[in-house]
Amino acid sequence: MSAQLIDGNALSKQLRAEVAQRAAALTARGLKPGLAVILVGDNPASAVYVRNKVKACEDVGFHSVLEKYEATLSEADLLARIDALNNDPAIHGILVQLPLPKHIDDHKVIEAISPLKDVDGFHVASAGALMVGEVGFKACTPYGCMKMLESIGLKDLRGKHAVVIGRSNIVGKPMAMMLLAANATVTITHSGTADLAAMTRQADIVVAAVGKRNVLTADMIKPGAVVIDVGMNRNDEGKLCGDVDFDGCREVASHITPVPGGVGPMTITMLLVNTMEAAERVAA
Numbered sequence: 516m517s518a519q520l521i522d523g524n525a526l527s528k529q530l531r532a533e534v535a536q537r538a539a540a541l542t543a544r545g546l547k548p549g550l551a552v553i554l555v556g557d558n559p560a561s562a563v564y565v566r567n568k569v570k571a572c573e574d575v576g577f578h579s580v581l582e583k584y585e586a587t588l589s590e591a592d593l594l595a596r597i598d599a600l601n602n603d604p605a606i607h608g609i610l611v612q613l614p615l616p617k618h619i620d621d622h623k624v625i626e627a628i629s630p631l632k633d634v635d636g637f638h639v640a641s642a643g644a645l646m647v648g649e650v651g652f653k654a655c656t657p658y659g660c661m662k663m664l665e666s667i668g669l670k671d672l673r674g675k676h677a678v679v680i681g682r683s684n685i686v687g688k689p690m691a692m693m694l695l696a697a698n699a700t701v702t703i704t705h706s707g708t709a710d711l712a713a714m715t716r717q718a719d720i721v722v723a724a725v726g727k728r729n730v731l732t733a734d735m736i737k738p739g740a741v742v743i744d745v746g747m748n749r750n751d752e753g754k755l756c757g758d759v760d761f762d763g764c765r766e767v768a769s770h771i772t773p774v775p776g777g778v779g780p781m782t783i784t785m786l787l788v789n790t791m792e793a794a795e796r797v798a799a
């Protein structure tokens with residue numbers, strides 16, 4: 516059996532078209548959704564991500580502002596910029612690209628963003644809202660993974676066992692909370708897990724979010740499992756690859772996300788969805 520691919524590019528295209536329609540409708544009412552993206556320093560990967568985010572905003576008809584600063588920017592100056600954007604009515608979402616230079620406290624910066632504009636979903640208020648089932652912005656990568664599951668008919672996960680590999684604040688933990696909110700039975704595994712394969716073999720859905728190649732191999736999944744690969748790594752030839760042994764797992768799984776073209780494009784798509792929602796909340 517060869518697994519069906521969950522195509523993140525195709526799903527993104529469809530969701531972005533819906534966002535573009537909503538943006539046009541709101542703009543016609545005099546409110547154009549606006550996203551501010553802040554980049555500090557010259558991390559080349561961050562520069563690419565940020566460019567892609569701004570380009571995606573333009574494509575769906577958002578107003579977007581890219582603020583680039585030298586790596587020497589002080590924490591106080593960054594906090595002052597965030598304060599100004601929090602109070603800027605043309606801006607509905609604020610994203611500070613991570614990582615930040617070492618002299619700046621990430622946590623302090625994220626907490627300075629108004630939860631009403633926290634379209635990354637990284638603020639403790641957003642994480643807490645997800646935990647207790649209140650309205651708040653969901654972290655974009657796990658939110659995109661949920662949309663991918665929904666696209667193959669997995670919306671209510673009652674009776675399903677989902678195993679998440681990784682416990683980061685930006686993917687693993689919010690992923691587990693979203694799966695739980697959809698009624699899945701959820702197991703979170705991590706570097707301290709004694710027998711990872713014993714866990715993943717029980718899973719109907721596996722989400723791999725570790726940042727290491729071949730964390731999940733064909734012998735570790737049950738036939739028909741759904742495999743979502745959040746990883747973005749380079750193999751020995753410098754080619755982009757995920758955390759999952761794709762060629763092996765695709766012979767056992769029922770559905771699998773490719774890398775590239777899987778979760779990656781969905782992250783930016785959900786940033787657009789969150790920004791759209793932020794603007795609509797202001798208009799409501």
Ligand code: GUN
Nearest residue numbers: 610611612613614635655
């Ligand atoms: N760095 C890597 N991924 C992300 C992301 O999704 N948001 C932000 N702000 N920084 C990142």
